[in-house]
Amino acid sequence: MGGVAEDAVTVVSELVANSVEHARWGAIRAVVGRPTANVVRLGVVDRSKVLPILRTEFTGVPLRGRGLVIVDRLTARWGTELYPWGKQVWGELWVEGR
Structure with missing residues (x-):
């Protein structure tokens, strides 16, 4: 996976934390896929249908709410991706030269 392993760990960690x-x-599922030779897709599936919101301004506790950023x-x-029973939040990393 070249140099994306550290970024992959951070992305999964933030998605799990969110x-x-x-x-x-009580349960979540981490998903790792390779939709193309140059892309690694990392996702976390849960049973909530509440969509994540990418914040651009931060007030209150200074070290919270930055996961999606x-x-x-x-x-x-x-x-x-919404499902009848929940959702998957995913991120794709580009793997160069693969």
Whole structure:
């Protein structure tokens, strides 16, 4: 995976933290896929249908609420897929030269 391993760990960590914090369900699932030779897709699935919001301004506690900002900066793109029973929040990393 070249030099994306550290970014992948950070993205998954932030997605898991967001799911634990906001979905508040007893179980989540981490998903790793390779939709193309140059892309690694990392996702976290939970049973909440509440969509994530990318914040641009931060007030209150200075070290909270920045998970999606980190995901947005580290990934080529990210998004949400809704399911009848919940959602998956995912981010894609570009793997150069693969």
